[in-house]
Amino acid sequence: MLYLPPFLLRLPVSCRSVLNAILLLGSFSTGMSSHAAGTGNPLSASITLMISESRDENGVLIPIRPENQAVIHYFEKALNISFQLRRLPLPRITAELQEGENLAFGLSKNSERQKFMQFSEPVFTDIVWIVVREDSKMEFNNLQDLQGKSVGIVRGVRFGDEIERQRNLLFRVEEDTSQLSSRLKKLLSGRMDCFLFNSRTTFAAEVEAELNQYLVNVNMSEINSKPLRIRVLSKPLIADEIHFAAGLRNHEHLLKSINAAIIKGRKSGELPPLLKH
Structure with missing residues (x-):
């Protein structure tokens, strides 16, 4: 007092x-x-x-x-x-x-x-990984590899200046909710070519295993007895400081x-x- x-x-x-x-x-x-x-x-x-x-x-x-x-x-x-x-x-x-x-x-x-x-x-630092369907031929070495692609990004998320300059110019942004199951459904149904996924994990194989296990856990790993899997590209988009x-x-x-x-x-x-x- x-x-x-x-x-x-x-x-x-x-x-x-x-x-x-x-x-x-x-x-x-x-x-x-x-x-x-x-x-x-x-x-x-x-x-x-x-x-x-x-x-x-x-x-x-x-x-x-x-x-x-x-x-x-x-x-x-x-x-x-x-x-x-x-x-x-x-x-x-x-x-x-x-x-x-x-x-x-x-x-x-x-x-x-x-x-x-x-x-x-x-x-x-978060690693920003590029997630695609398992049957996708897409690879990533530099930003130009996203040309003409539809890229899922959670609504409100922003990355470095160079990537922001290319939004809806070099590549088309498919705005996502933060709900992972919804993002995976859009990817697996072909509504986007890839989506960006933040993780502290520094190995693509670990992120890929984690996401494929998630598909199993939420009963999304197959449709009409056809297996559904994703692939995480070996090179991340960026390392994003938080x-x-x-x-x-x-x-x-x-x-x-x-x-x-x-x-x-x-x-x-x-x-x-x-x-x-």
């Missing part, structure tokens, strides 16, 4: 409420600043953290991947804060960041986003603290084990 001198107690209630709020904000700001500087021992703050949602074939929200939960827990411990997680579709997340609201985790950086977002240092992000004038001090925690974790070895798949 904040102490007010006696002469301030004679102010109207509304004035005292405003003053209390100002003093409380001031004390919170001071605590966060001293924490960012590595001094003091402020009480843990609660921060809203937006993370992209994914849903299964029944529309049920898929839990955050364990390796991402470990990363989030690392930063909560390192920064002495508590993240209140909000799972939202990616377009909602980018819209809220554009309005200067909240903090997000799991976004890649490009020039368009940098117009209204600020980013932390990279936290980890960041925390906030609006341009929001959470500046917190992002600096996150960057400090990234550097500290890299040096101490605490962070890299959390990023192994």
